Amino acid sequence: MTRHETRLQRREEVATGTMAFHFEKPAGFDFKPGQAIDVLLPSPIGTDPHGLRHTFSIVSAPYEGELVVATRLRDTAFKRSLKALPLGSRVEIEGPFGSFTLHNARVRPAVFIAGGIGITPFISMLRQATRDRSPQQRLLLYTNRRPDDAAYIDELKVLERRSETFRLVATTTEPVDRGGSGGLQPRRIDGPFIQRAVAHLAEPVYYVAGPPGLVEGMRRTLNDAGVDDDDIRSEDFHGY
Numbered sequence: 001m002t003r004h005e006t007r008l009q010r011r012e013e014v015a016t017g018t019m020a021f022h023f024e025k026p027a028g029f030d031f032k033p034g035q036a037i038d039v040l041l042p043s044p045i046g047t048d049p050h051g052l053r054h055t056f057s058i059v060s061a062p063y064e065g066e067l068v069v070a071t072r073l074r075d076t077a078f079k080r081s082l083k084a085l086p087l088g089s090r091v092e093i094e095g096p097f098g099s100f101t102l103h104n105a106r107v108r109p110a111v112f113i114a115g116g117i118g119i120t121p122f123i124s125m126l127r128q129a130t131r132d133r134s135p136q137q138r139l140l141l142y143t144n145r146r147p148d149d150a151a152y153i154d155e156l157k158v159l160e161r162r163s164e165t166f167r168l169v170a171t172t173t174e175p176v177d178r179g180g181s182g183g184l185q186p187r188r189i190d191g192p193f194i195q196r197a198v199a200h201l202a203e204p205v206y207y208v209a210g211p212p213g214l215v216e217g218m219r220r221t222l223n224d225a226g227v228d229d230d231d232i233r234s235e236d237f238h239g240y
C-alpha cells in the first residue's frame with residue numbers, strides 16, 4: 001500500500017465529542033468516495049494494543065483539495081494523540097483502500113444506512129454525487145442516539161435541498177430532551193420502517209456502515225425483509 005506524508009491543517013467539532021481532522025491532500029492522491037486510509041501518528045503517548053495506526057473512511061470527496069477524516073473522540077491512546085496533535089504536524093497516511101464504493105450500474109438506486117459515525121463514507125459519496133449532478137436515486141437512513149450526535153446533519157439537509165435525487169431520513173433512538181429533535185424522527189430503524197422508506201425505489205443496492213453490532217443487526221433486518229446478501233455491502237467500524 002502506498003504511504004504518503006501529509007500535514008494536519010485544521011480540526012473542527014462536527015457533533016458532540018466528534019471531531020473532523022483536515023489534512024493536506026498529497027500530490028497525486030486519487031481515491032473513490034467510500035474508500036479509507038490508515039493514519040499513522042508520529043509519537044506514541046501511552047500504550048495502545050493496536051499501535052498508533054487507525055483506519056478511517058475519507059469524509060471529503062475526490063473533487064476537494066483536502067483529505068478529511070472524522071471520529072468520535074474517546075479516551076484511547078490513539079485518539080488522545082490525534083486530538084493533541086499541533087496544527088502543521090507531519091503525519092503519515094497509507095492508502096487509499098477498500099471496496100465500499102458505489103456500484104457501477106447507476107440506474108439502480110443506492111440506499112445508505114449509517115449508524116452514528118458510520119456516516120463518514122456516505123458524506124464523501126453524497127458530496128461527489130451532488131457536485132456531479134448524479135441522476136442516481138440516493139436515500140440515506142441515518143440513525144444516532146441523540147440529535148447532537150448526528151455529525152454533518154446540517155450539511156446533509158442542505159445536500160437534500162440541492163438535489164432532487166437525494167432523500168434524507170434521520171432518526172434518534174433515545175428520548176429527546178428540551179433541546180428538541182432538530183427535525184430528526186425519534187424511532188428505531190426496523191424492517192417495516194425501511195420497507196416504507198424504500199417503497200418508491202426499484203432494486204436498490206444497500207450500503208451499511210457503523211459499529212459492528214449495528215451492521216450485523218441491519219444485515220439481519222434486510223435479510224428478513226427479503227433483501228439478498230448480494231445487494232448488501234457493509235463496512236464495520238471496529239472498536240465501537
Ligand SMILES: Cc1cc2nc3c(=O)[nH]c(=O)nc-3n(C[C@H](O)[C@H](O)[C@H](O)COP(=O)(O)OP(=O)(O)OC[C@H]3O[C@@H](n4cnc5c(N)ncnc54)[C@H](O)[C@@H]3O)c2cc1C
Nearest residue numbers: 036054055056057070071072074076078117120237238239
Ligand atoms: C474501513 C474502516 C473505516 C473506518 N472508518 C472510521 C471512521 O470514519 N471514523 C471512525 O471513528 N472510525 C472508523 N473506523 C474505526 C476506527 O478504525 C477505530 O477502530 C475506531 O475509531 C475506534 O478507535 P478507538 O481508538 O476509539 O478504540 P480502539 O482502542 O482502537 O479499540 C477499542 C476496542 O475495539 C477492539 N478493536 C479495535 N480494532 C479492532 C479490529 N480491527 N477488529 C476487532 N476488534 C478491534 C479493541 O480490541 C478494543 O477493545 C473504521 C474502521 C474501518 C475498518
